[in-house]
């Protein structure tokens with residue numbers, strides 16, 4: 257059984273058809289990449305998975321870990337194990353980064369019937385992940401994303417990912433805004449997180465990220481449809497020829 | 507019109523007759539000179555104090571109820587209020603005799619009544635004066651403070667034991683002629699806290715007053731007087747609570763602070779009076795006059811308040827900056843939900859040279875509530891190089907609530923610099939979604955974001971209070987998310 261199964265998904269936003277019949281199956285242990293031109297609907301897909309308000313599913317279904325999640329609130333989807341690393345992480349002034357993460361972790365644990373994490377265990381976990389991602393201590397103790405540089409915000413998303421340890425990580429252009437070193441560190445972070453029990457869906461414009469986070473499958477999203485799927489070589493092909501070459505195949 | 511009715515009410519012959527049991531624990535309903543004499547008698551007060559009360563009462567009788575605040579409410583029926591209620595038990599000598607409800611509340615607030623624990627260092631250092639209804643129940647830690655010459659006791663005790671100090675300062679910052687509720691308070695106040703920090707003494711612990719309205723139908727009129735003599739320092743906390751009642755209860759307190767040369771007073775309030783129910787029924791009318799005077803050079807008074815309770819809050823903790831180089835601060839969080847109304851802010855009156863004031867106000871409105879900031883910055887002639895910085899932020903959590911800002915600025919000295927910044931905002935959908943995507947439900951997300959919004963001010967509170975205030979904000983926001 258696949259971890260995520262999307263069938264014939266149609267989505268409208270403010271009355272506009274954005275996704276027009278997406279089919280996608282992701283198994284535990286896999287890494288998938290979605291590439292596609294600006295405005296093709298990549299972020300839309302991630303928002304629909306996460307349950308953002310205003311994204312109306314007019315047709316199709318999403319089954320995650322055996323559950324139809326379309327009826328679930330955004331927080332419950334997160335608690336079920338869907339994590340979205342945002343393309344544009346928001347700033348929440350005055351809210352301590354670590355406190356926030358602890359609240360998030362404990363909300364998820366509570367949903368699963370677990371006790372809140374011990375403060376010392378949490379600190380240990382945080383320290384470990386912070387080191388992995390080479391995050392300065394003062395950064396994780398600042399207000400959530402408040403005044404973070406673009407790259408710092410992206411790193412912080414992966415930091416949250418590694419602490420929350422979800423079943424499915426959707427990374428929306430996590431590579432954009434990262435310098436070369438940071439890109440490697442972030443990719444390492446994702447690879448460290450990834451194991452046979454979880455899955456990663458990487459949204460990106462560039463082949464470069466996929467050199468570090470190597471996908472099992474690459475999908476090309478074009479005008480709200482997946483027009484081609486293949487293995488990692490598809491990304492290379494795309495880099496050479498651009499989207500024009502694939503358009504004719506539709 | 508309304509004022510006519512009040513006058514009529516006040517002047518109406520007291521319907522229960524004049525005579526009642528002078529030994530009674532509770533005064534009969536209503537207000538007249540007899541009641542005032544009763545209160546004064548009960549408290550064994552000197553003549554000058556009875557005189558002060560009577561003058562205040564006579565003055566009050568002629569006053570009109572103010573109507574300038576941006577508030578809607580029915581003016582209290584002053585003849586239906588009980589103005590004096592002693593607690594059921596007298597001479598409480600051990601903790602066992604204190605109302606377990608109060609103890610529970612103290613515990614919840616992290617404020618210990620048990621001196622042993624405190625002395626053992628188990629719990630933080632706070633000395634408390636608990637005011638139940640109108641009578642001070644217990645003042646802890648007195649001996650430790652006494653060693654340093656600090657006087658911290660109930661107002662009534664101060665009247666008995668330190669009459670000269672009380673006489674010298676009572677009404678010196680808030681005269682009974684100041685306003686309607688100050689006059690009323692001056693006439694009928696029954697207890698409160700008194701604090702004197704002698705020259706050169708830094709008070710070694712937080713001093714705290716804890717107010718609670720218990721008896722139905724009573725008003726609470728405490729009087730607090732804090733005097734910081736030269737070169738002294740004190741941090742003072744005030745917490746409040748009242749049980750749920752369907753009727754509105756009146757709380758009209760007066761707080762006066764005097765800071766002498768080089769003295770500093772920090773006054774923090776966490777106000778959690780019963781706000782009324784979801785439909786706006788019941789709740790406390792919190793009409794309070796708080797004012798401090800930086801009497802001499804280099805003194806400082808700082809107000810920090812977290813206002814989450816009360817059906818109506820109407821108060822402006824203020825500072826008169828008389829001494830040269832004196833500093834006034836006002837940091838405020840006012841959160842209103844359901845049908846609560848708040849009209850709060852401050853007055854900074856600059857009289858001395860090089861005086862500075864800072865005002866930071868965060869108003870958060872949810873439900874159908876009204877949340878107003880009203881502030882006066884006055885720079886008098888001769889207050890050369892006075893400076894004020896004001897920042898006023900409002901956060902709206904629903905589209906049925908209101909937030910208004912009424913800044914008044916009067917500058918009579920050309921060397922003054924006055925800055926005012928104001929913002930109004932909403933919690934963005936993006937912020938909420940971000941929190942939810944991390945597994946946090948909407949209600950909790952709102953409370954996290956609001957707490958973040960208020961962080962600068964929460965940081966001004968003493969630690970234990972900051973934690974409690976944070977929890978309070980969360981509780982007060984319950985049901986604010988649709």
Ligand SMILES: Nc1ncnc2c1ncn2[C@@H]1O[C@H](COP(=O)(O)OP(=O)(O)OP(=O)(O)O)[C@@H](O)[C@H]1O
Nearest residue numbers: 269270272274292293294295296297298299300301
């Ligand atoms: N509220 C809206 N009303 C109308 N169209 C919208 C709305 N929100 C998004 N869209 C459109 O949906 C399309 C898909 O947007 P989406 O953000 O999913 O693209 P994307 O593939 O992530 O692009 P990018 O690579 O630039 O991030 C875009 O054409 C966008 O303009």
Ligand SMILES: [Mg+2]
Nearest residue numbers: 298299300343
């Ligand atoms: Mg996008």
